[in-house]
Amino acid sequence: MAETQSGRDTEVEKRARQQRSLLDAALRHVPFDGWSWTAIDAGARDLALAPGEAHRVFPGGPQELVRVFSSAADAQMLETLEGLDFGAMKIREKVAAGVRARLDAVAAHREAVRRGVTFFALPQNAAVGLACLYRTVDAIWYAAGDKATDYNFYTKRALLAGVYSSTLLFWLNDKSEEFAATWAFLDRRIGEVLNVAGRLGKTVGAAMSLPDRLLATLTTARRGVSRRGRGPLRSARR
Template sequence: MTTTAYPDPTREKLLDAALVHVVFDGWGPETFKAAIADSGVSEGLARVAAPRGSVDLASAYHKRGDREMVKALAETDLSTLRFTDRVTHAVWLRLQTVDRELVRRGMSLFSLPLHAPEGTKLVWETADAIWTALGDTSRDVNWYTKRVTLSGVFASTVLFWLGDDSEGFTDTRAFLDRRIEDVMKIEKTKATVRDNKALSALFAVPNALFGMIKAPAGAGRTDVPGTQQSTQGATE
């Protein structure tokens, strides 16, 4: 589940002060020191709010992008769009919430072996934020497969976007459209298997095992910290 709804105010203050330095110094120790100096936050309090220094600030920047995307989705009328287009629009909005150079610096940080698990977790949270905002109600194995698949789409789209020099990032949009369409083909294939009696019988045992897999406790709730408010119509 995502944990973006309740940002730490001190960490956010440090983040605001750090952004101007990231382009030059990356998400490293020098940026964190500059953020402390520029924000007026005491070093002791800064270490409590961001014990890993700039790594925590880079993570906070990613989570901020998720929050802004969710807010933008809530303010957008998606009722006339196919669900495929809603997902595409959500990913596209997510790219627009961030600065490309700051993301590039973040990719350098989270590609390091030490921080790679954190980067993977953040991408998963973005996928979860999108599905939740679009009203996903799945509570079985589909809860996981949807997020795994969208995580791959999002990560590959970000990598393409970082190297895209086309005007208005039109090449990135085309790339995203193709990836989403590929995902939807997989979903259609799964639906065909479910609707075919012979194939359903063939996969009866694995389907029964998958049926035992449930979403984490609290998934889909909006009344506890760490959960997101659903803003659009539900989908299975």
Template sequence: MINSYELNRDEARDRIMAAIGSHVVFDGWNLKSLKAAAREAGLETSAVVRVFPKGVGEAITHYFDWGDRYMLTAMGKRDLGAMKTRERVGAAMQVRLDMFGSREVMRRTLATLALPMNTQIGLQATYHTVDAIWHASGDTATDLSFYTKRALLACVYTATLLYWLEDTSENSEDTRGFLERCLANMLQLAAVRLSLAQLRQSNPARFLWRPPLQMTSRSGRSVTRTQYPQTLCV
């Protein structure tokens, strides 16, 4: 048995996460499954309380972080320069899905995150994962697109994850196709946003909102009609 005190906290945590899968399938996310994983990893069960002092929620957070770090390492070994943006993002997404391994583990995890006290953990985990995917894809944006890219990818990531959970095709081929379609749509939306931004920069007056017009209805009452930007009314 390994003395957990000889390891730093993250090393001990990673060992437990590497062994947690089969125990989550049968027992869910709880102290029992964490102790069983620690035992399987060769650590004393008391290590669980020391490395996860905040309990199961902290363990789930580290589970997603562990997967994100694995994905970043795997993508760092690829020749990203020879890949298009969609290919890089798609590859990172696929590595991340493969890291989940068992669908039942993810079903159990999502069921736990659906509990009201764990909602924040799920939202934070999703943000950190899509942020890691963009970083793994070589994205260096620091402007407004930093946020729009992550918001769009969060939708793709969530939809693909749910699709994957129900996918029965060989080697999850249907999920790969679904992901490709989602990414294509996402990049089309991003292209439209960029075009509008460039148009607004070149001719900002067309995007200014005019004050409401006072009009008289057939009944004689005064009504207000908002003049919308010419560009959006074409």
């Protein structure tokens, strides 16, 4: 059993290496051919792979290629964040560091990322884009130490998805030195979102407590009516 599992692990690792190798080769063509089979096949030719080998490595085609690219960027982001002293940072600083590390991870492939925005805009690729975005913001929040399990879990990820997406679009067109304008934009967006999150948290928290308060009120009212109503009813029976 152990040998079988070890064999499976070896196959998984082997395929991961093959995918990463073909991804790196295809990335040279993505800026020109987009996230497409054309780019994948061109990368396969660069690696002198046998005909049809690219389809075996990426049976899911361009969608699988871009998922592997996004996952690799997430992994690089987390590796960067592990080297930071998060204990001494405020939550907004942790989130900003996460977004910045994620963009730094793909900085060498900015044109490929730009083509990715177009790729995800197509209806048939929207679900893949949302899945990649969710995994990225989820990884950032966990790295920042988020342990939320209530409605805040989804609220935080939805808000960060907006911050990350808008910052990414700004970054794609940023010509400032070392993306200084992007990081300033990111700080502003995080400040705005945290203010919204604070107000939203109070509103949602109040809304979540309404059922309990309403139940308590109705229970009290019911008891009062019951106590007041017993006298007349008994009198009527007499």
